[in-house]
Amino acid sequence: MTAEEILQQIRARFGSEIRTSEVRRGEASVTITGDRNLEICRFIKEELGFEYLNCLSGVDWIGENEMEVAYAISSLRQPGKIILRARIPRNEPVLSSVVPLWGTANWHEREAFDLLGIRFENHPDLRRILLPEDWIGHPLRRDYQDERFVPYPWDDRKPGSVVRPTTA
Amino acid sequence: MTTVNLHLQQVKERTAESMEEMWVNMGPQHPSTHGVLRLLIKLDGEVVRECIPYMGYMHRCHEKIGENRAYVQIIPYTDRLDYLASMYNNWAYCLACERLMGIQIPERAEYLRVLIGELQRIASHLIWLGTFGLDLGNFTLFMWCFREREMILDLFEAVSGQRLNYSFMRIGGLALDVPEGWLGDVKAFLQWFKPRLPEYDRLTTDNIIWQKRIQGVGILTPEDAVSYACSGPMLRGSGIRWDLRKNDPYGIYDRFEFDIPVGTRGDVWDRFWVRRQEMEQSVRIVEQALTEIPPGPVLAPVAKKLRAPVGDIYSRVESPRGELGDYIVADGSEKPYRYKVRAPTFVNLSALPVMLPGYLVADAVAVLGSVDIVLCEVDR
Amino acid sequence: MPQIREELVARFYALFEGWGIPWIVPRLVVMLVVVSIIILFISVSAMFLIWWERKISAHIQARFGPMRVGGWHGWAQSIADGVKLLLKEDIIPTQADRPVFILAPMVVFAAALAAYVVIPFGPGLIVEDLNIGILYVIAISSLTVVGIIMAGWGSNNKYAALGALRSAAQAVSYEVPLVVSLIGPLLLVGSLSTTKIVEAQRYLWFIVLQPLAFLTYFTCAVAETNRLPFDIPEAESELVAGFHVEYSGMRFAIFFLAEYANMFTVCAIATTVFLGGWRGPLLPPWLWFLLKTFFLLFVMIWLRWTLARVRVDQLMNVAWKVLLPLAFANLGITGLLVWVFS
Numbered sequence: 056m057t058a059e060e061i062l063q064q065i066r067a068r069f070g071s072e073i074r075t076s077e078v079r080r081g082e083a084s085v086t087i088t089g090d091r092n093l094e095i096c097r098f099i100k101e102e103l104g105f106e107y108l109n110c111l112s113g114v115d116w117i118g119e120n121e122m123e124v125a126y127a128i129s130s131l132r133q134p135g136k137i138i139l140r141a142r143i144p145r146n147e148p149v150l151s152s153v154v155p156l157w158g159t160a161n162w163h164e165r166e167a168f169d170l171l172g173i174r175f176e177n178h179p180d181l182r183r184i185l186l187p188e189d190w191i192g193h194p195l196r197r198d199y200q201d202e203r204f205v206p207y208p209w210d211d212r213k214p215g216s217v218v219r220p221t222t223a
Numbered sequence: 224m225t226t227v228n229l230h231l232q233q234v235k236e237r238t239a240e241s242m243e244e245m246w247v248n249m250g251p252q253h254p255s256t257h258g259v260l261r262l263l264i265k266l267d268g269e270v271v272r273e274c275i276p277y278m279g280y281m282h283r284c285h286e287k288i289g290e291n292r293a294y295v296q297i298i299p300y301t302d303r304l305d306y307l308a309s310m311y312n313n314w315a316y317c318l319a320c321e322r323l324m325g326i327q328i329p330e331r332a333e334y335l336r337v338l339i340g341e342l343q344r345i346a347s348h349l350i351w352l353g354t355f356g357l358d359l360g361n362f363t364l365f366m367w368c369f370r371e372r373e374m375i376l377d378l379f380e381a382v383s384g385q386r387l388n389y390s391f392m393r394i395g396g397l398a399l400d401v402p403e404g405w406l407g408d409v410k411a412f413l414q415w416f417k418p419r420l421p422e423y424d425r426l427t428t429d430n431i432i433w434q435k436r437i438q439g440v441g442i443l444t445p446e447d448a449v450s451y452a453c454s455g456p457m458l459r460g461s462g463i464r465w466d467l468r469k470n471d472p473y474g475i476y477d478r479f480e481f482d483i484p485v486g487t488r489g490d491v492w493d494r495f496w497v498r499r500q501e502m503e504q505s506v507r508i509v510e511q512a513l514t515e516i517p518p519g520p521v522l523a524p525v526a527k528k529l530r531a532p533v534g535d536i537y538s539r540v541e542s543p544r545g546e547l548g549d550y551i552v553a554d555g556s557e558k559p560y561r562y563k564v565r566a567p568t569f570v571n572l573s574a575l576p577v578m579l580p581g582y583l584v585a586d587a588v589a590v591l592g593s594v595d596i597v598l599c600e601v602d603r
Numbered sequence: 604m605p606q607i608r609e610e611l612v613a614r615f616y617a618l619f620e621g622w623g624i625p626w627i628v629p630r631l632v633v634m635l636v637v638v639s640i641i642i643l644f645i646s647v648s649a650m651f652l653i654w655w656e657r658k659i660s661a662h663i664q665a666r667f668g669p670m671r672v673g674g675w676h677g678w679a680q681s682i683a684d685g686v687k688l689l690l691k692e693d694i695i696p697t698q699a700d701r702p703v704f705i706l707a708p709m710v711v712f713a714a715a716l717a718a719y720v721v722i723p724f725g726p727g728l729i730v731e732d733l734n735i736g737i738l739y740v741i742a743i744s745s746l747t748v749v750g751i752i753m754a755g756w757g758s759n760n761k762y763a764a765l766g767a768l769r770s771a772a773q774a775v776s777y778e779v780p781l782v783v784s785l786i787g788p789l790l791l792v793g794s795l796s797t798t799k800i801v802e803a804q805r806y807l808w809f810i811v812l813q814p815l816a817f818l819t820y821f822t823c824a825v826a827e828t829n830r831l832p833f834d835i836p837e838a839e840s841e842l843v844a845g846f847h848v849e850y851s852g853m854r855f856a857i858f859f860l861a862e863y864a865n866m867f868t869v870c871a872i873a874t875t876v877f878l879g880g881w882r883g884p885l886l887p888p889w890l891w892f893l894l895k896t897f898f899l900l901f902v903m904i905w906l907r908w909t910l911a912r913v914r915v916d917q918l919m920n921v922a923w924k925v926l927l928p929l930a931f932a933n934l935g936i937t938g939l940l941v942w943v944f945s
Contacts, residue, residue, distance in 0.1 A: 079534065080322070108452050110537060112550050112563040127537040127550065127565075131449065131465050138537060159452035162573040170286070185279035185602060194284050195561075247761050269765075269915055360831055360912030366664035432911045444730055584765075585835070585914045 058083040058136055061103060069095055074142065078214040080085045082136040089124075089143035096126065096139070100156050102137070105137055108153070111163035113171040115145070117197040122173055152178040170195040200204040236257055239442040244272060249587070251280055256591065258598030264579075264587065271587050274579040276572060289562035294320055295394060297562070302388035304564060305600040307350050310343040310379070310541040312391035318473055319393045319538035319549035323531045323587060325584045326432075327336040332396035333475045338409070338512040339382070339391070340474075341505040345416070346375040348505075349597045350424065355495065358592035359436055364426050374412050381405055389579045396522035406513055413506055420502060426493040428499070437491040440576045441590030444489060451574035454567050455545025456497045457594065461489035467541035478515075479508050491586075491593040498595075530557055537565075538603060544568050544577035545597055608727060635682025637730055641719050649863035650681035651689045652900065660908045680696040685940065688859075691852035696759065699849065703757030708850070708857040711750030715864035717743045723797045725888035727883045736797040737789065738874055741782055744827065748774040749867060751836065751846050754858075758849035758866045769915060770836035775825060776922035777833075781823035782929035787816040787937040788876050801880030808879040817877045819926050821899070824869035826918070828862065835915055870899040 060081040062076050072095065074086045087095060099105050109127040116123055120148035126139040143150055152175035153160045162173045165184040173179055183190060192199055250261040265273040285304065288296050301312040314336055321328060350367040356364030376386045382401050383391040407440035416435055425487050427433045430534035443453065448461040458465055466483045468476040482502035486493025540550040545567030552561035578590050612633060619629040620845035654669065658676065661668025673679025695704055721736040723729040733739050748771055757766020789795060791812065792803040811815045836845045847858045872896040874880060881888035883895075911919070 080536070084536075091582065106449055109539065109546065110548050110550055110563070111566040112561070112565075114552055114561045124551075125535070125537075125550065127548070131463060131470075134471075136537070156450065158450040158577070159570055159573060162569065170284070173238070183279075185282040187279070194287050195290075199287075245761060247765075266765075269769075356911070359912065360834070362660070363664050366666065370665055426909065427911075430911065432913055435917055436911060436914060548894050583915060585912075 056103070056133060058135060061135065061137060064103060065098070067077070068098060082138060084138045084140075086142060089141040089150050090141075092124070092141040093153060093156075096128075096153050096156055099128055099139070101136060103137075104133065108157040108159055108163075109136075111153075111160055111167065113167035113173050113195070114140075114195045115171055115195065116142075117145070120145045122171065123172040124150055124167060124173060126153070141153070148173040150174070151176050151178060154178055163198050171191070172196065176182075224414060227320065256598075257596055258596055259561045260596065260601070262575075262587075262591070264584075269583045269585075271579050271582055271584060274576045274587070276575060278572075278598065278601050281599055283603070284602040285564065286562050289559060291555045291558065294531065294559065298392065298394075299388065299390045301564075302390055303582045303599060304566065304603065305347075305542065305544065305547075305568070305597045306514070308343050308347040308504050308543045309387065309389050310339050310391060311347075311540065313390065314340055314363045314474075314544065315538070315547045316542045316549055317394050318540060319551050320529070320531065320536050320602055323534070323536045323551055323553060324394070324529065326395050326501055326523055326525060328396045328523050329520045330517050332399075332521040332523075334512050334516040334522060335397055335401060336392065336474055337476065337479070338516070339379070341508045341512070342375050342409070343379065344505045344543045345502050346372045348502050349375075351432055351498060351543075352427075352494065352495075354588075356427070359433065360590045361426060361433070364423065367419070367423065367426075371416055374413055374415070378408060378412060381408070393522060393525075395525035396520070398522070400521045406516065410513060413509060420499075422497075427495075434492070436585075437495060439488070439490050439492075439595070440582060441491045442489050443503055443574060443578050443594060445576060447577050448489065451570070451577065452544070454499065454569050455543070455595075456494050457545060457571045457574070459483065459497045460486040460494035460593075462487055462493075465541060467546060471539070473538075473540055479511050481505075481507050486538045491589050494593040494595075502600070513547075528557055531553060531559070535561075539565070542567055543558065544567065544597070544600075545571055564600075564603060566603060568594070568596045571601075572596050573603055606910045614696075619776075624755065632698050634796060638716075641716060641730070641922035645716065645719065645864045646860065647653055647683075649860050650685060652863045653684075653859075654678065654681045655897075655900075656907075659667040662907075663676050685856060688779035689853050693853060696724050696811070696923050697707050698759045700757040700759065703753050704834070704849075705854075707754035707757055708770070708854045708861070709771065710724060710753060711752075711861045711865050712857050713742055714746035714752065715745075715861040715868065716752060717867075718868045722868070723746040723801055723875060723880055724892050726798075728881075728889055729798060732796055732798045733772050734930045735795045737785060737872070737876070738796045738802070741778070741869070744865065745774065745867065746899075750861075754850070756847070760849050762844075763846050763848050763913045766836045766848070770829065770846060772915075773833065773836060773918060773922075775828070775889070777823045777826040777917055777926075780819055780922060780926035783934055784816045785876060787930075787933050790937050790941050791933075795877050797880075798875055801882065804879040804882060804923050808877065810877040813877065813933065813937065817873070817936075819930045819933065821873060821902075822926060823922075824873060825903060825906065826922070828865045828869055830903055832910040834907075834912060834917060835918060850873060859864060866900060867896065870903070873899055 058081055060079040062078065062085065065085060066076060068072060069087070069091065072087045072091050075089065076085045078084070105128045107129050109129055112125050114123040114125060122143050122145050124141045127134065128137045129140060141150060150173060152164055154164065162178065162184060165180055166179060167173045168175065168181055169183045169185050170193055182188070245268050246264045248261060248266050249264055251254040256262065261277040263275040263277065279513055287301060288300055298313055301316045303313045304310040312354040349372040353365040353368030379389055380386050382399065382405060383389040443457065443461050443464055445461045448458050463483050463486055463585065464483050467473065469483055481504040483498045484504065486497055491549060533553060534557045535550065535552040537548055537550045539546050546565065548565030549566050550563040550565065551559050554560040573596060575591065579587050582590065615633065616626065616629050632837035641746060657680070669677030669680035671677055673901045682864045719738050721733050721739055744819045751770045752767045755763045788800065788809045791809065792800050802841065829836050847855060850858060875894060878895045881892040
């Protein structure tokens with residue numbers, strides 16, 4: 056299945072959800088709105104047969120006031136790669152979890168939650184994974200301040216200089 | 224914060240479940256967690272019932288650092304990811320940038336990358352074999368493996384001046400050409416190394432205690448392996464013939480002849496045996512590269528200030544531990560807008576809670592060892 | 604030799620009797636002297652063993668081992684280590700069961716010490732030739748387990764507790780084939796006295812008559828002393844250090860010393876029962892005894908540095924399903940042959 060065919064099938068099925076779609080370096084590259092990401096992923100996995108989730112990474116598009124979750128999906132049985140980007144509003148970054156489809160999404164989504172504050176609905180165990188449990192803020196957001204400004208619960212020496220980072 | 228409290232509540236409830244079962248903290252300071260990993264293990268006598276991994280003790284937000292550095296400046300940071308295979312991290316990152324920017328690298332650099340990459344794979348598997356020996360209580364194997372690894376480090380020191388964090392590759396090729404006579408040294412090393420593998424076999428493969436300890440333990444079914452996106456020897460141990468060097472060739476791997484060893488049952492033995500045979504295959508690749516290597520420059524003419532065109536790329540290579548991917552989002556500036564590392568051990572480790580339950584504590588150590596984790600890469 | 608010793612002791616007693624001092628005093632003095640000699644011997648031999656093990660393991664692993672302290676091949680390394688351990692701060696965890704924690708190393712060491720009473724280093728070179736010698740050794744060496752369980756319990760540490768439980772299970776399992784394998788040679792001698800056992804091997808070592816018993820005994824002995832491949836009570840990759848995880852400094856040193864003393868004991872018993880004890884041409888008897896014992900110790904060290912560790916369930920399987928039937932088969936055959944030929 057070529058990248059062009061993949062795109063056609065996705066377009067035919069989820070036309071209204073798709074913002075942009077193109078073939079880049081032989082890979083299908085799709086941007087969607089976040090509402091039906093689980094269904095599109097299920098379609099890609101079960102009907103197009105791309106059963107291997109390589110990577111899941113969040114991106115903070117602060118200029119457009121949006122968050123993005125990029126799924127890099129491929130298959131062990133056929134060539135071809137898909138990069139699926141789901142855009143969600145930045146002030147309420149909520150997305151359905153794809154853990155029912157791929158076990159590996161569990162930790163990737165926890166990491167996106169940890170570092171970017173993207174919440175995944177129906178995730179079995181959504182808590183911080185790399186940062187300490189009492190950490191405030193999400194460091195990979197573009198407006199996250201230097202760690203010196205993170206207010207520790209026990210530190211109130213310089214209340215004026217403390218910039219409280221956004222907490223989702 | 225609510226999720227944290229909820230989780231603590233859950234742990235408390237689980238702890239109170241029964242007096243027969245005991246929660247044991249394996250780590251963060253434990254001899255066989257290969258770094259600072261903490262496993263919360265529920266034991267029923269000696270049997271593991273449940274396992275919750277905690278990590279992040281070495282988290283340094285590699286990705287945030289990357290977002291604030293120019294493309295070239297990130298290379299030294301990639302060394303610190305999988306510090307047992309730094310060359311491969313360099314390669315993965317440089318390859319991603321080259322693909323993103325459309326840079327062609329010289330022929331000699333391609334050959335040297337393969338040559339060095341495969342030597343690095345041998346060194347990394349040697350460390351794994353040695354520490355796995357420690358996990359199973361065989362100390363001598365550890366020292367023997369380190370003896371050979373030391374020679375590879377000497378070779379790398381000769382080319383890069385470093386023994387662990389090489390920063391040897393550049394976007395567009397290599398930092399330097401190899402010194403004169405170095406290829407002969409590699410040949411000499413292979414001559415020494417090849418008879419050592421049967422020697423390791425006498426301590427491991429041929430030993431009945433070794434066999435009984437790891438056969439049929441920590442089984443990972445092919446379905447689970449794919450669902451948890453395991454890669455590298457983990458995936459191949461479960462019987463799936465998948466190696467990016469063959470299935471999605473990068474560099475010039477399509478020019479070399481080598482086999483992909485696979486397991487059949489997906490147990491610890493299969494993962495051990497796959498790595499053991501991969502060392503032989505790497506020797507084969509290095510030998511081929513040595514005969515074919517052409518003269519010429521090692522660095523393509525690239526700009527001092529590199530800018531990537533707007534776009535994103537997910538580029539992957541087959542590191543010794545599995546699929547090492549770099550997801551780079553470029554916004555046209557000198558720095559990546561978003562830079563994510565898909566660490567193979569992070570993903571492989573996520574399959575651990577599936578593999579452990581039902582086996583003994585001693586097996587837990589063997590299973591954890593067979594995943595081949597490097598915590599610096601897991602935590603990033 | 605024995606005559607001289609008897610005479611010396613008799614004169615010593617007579618001296619005190621002449622002064623009108625009750626007999627308990629010279630008796631105590633003699634005991635103290637003997638115990639001091641044993642402790643001295645244990646310390647020196649254990650230190651030598653530790654140094655020896657480090658050198659052997661180093662050479663197996665393509666390195667040198669200790670080379671600095673003392674000049675010649677680091678001969679003083681163990682002494683330096685011992686001094687260091689003795690001078691270290693004595694740490695007792697706050698949550699530990701103090702009396703049990705403190706007593707545990709003493710119990711282990713006392714058990715190791717007591718077993719030396721019946722080891723025949725040469726003709727007459729024995730502390731007390733008990734007529735139940737072998738039985739005494741077996742009984743006393745089981746006491747070590749009590750100390751280990753005390754250590755595991757007293758530390759109030761999960762790893763220590765697990766290690767102690769493993770140790771108890773292991774000792775109970777391996778004691779049985781160990782004893783049964785020793786009965787074979789005992790049937791041939793008809794006595795439990797260690798001296799009589801050595802004397803019975805004047806023409807033929809029992810290893811020739813009882814090879815199966817020797818192999819069973821030696822395997823069990825390795826397990827009894829918690830050495831690789833049977834060192835699961837202190838498997839450092841699983842249980843960090845097992846029962847002595849909370850011990851440091853002097854108390855740890857005592858555990859360490861007791862471990863090596865136990866190794867010496869089991870190998871000395873193997874020498875006595877199977878390798879003809881002190882018997883041998885040319886060299887003095889005590890040297891022969893030490894040579895044979897240290898050869899067995901070398902085998903134990905060799906095993907440790909080449910093999911991987913077995914698993915708990917495999918350990919139990921080996922004890923109950925392999926070693927015990929073998930030991931019983933050997934016992935049955937020996938009994939039958941003894942009955943036929945006598």
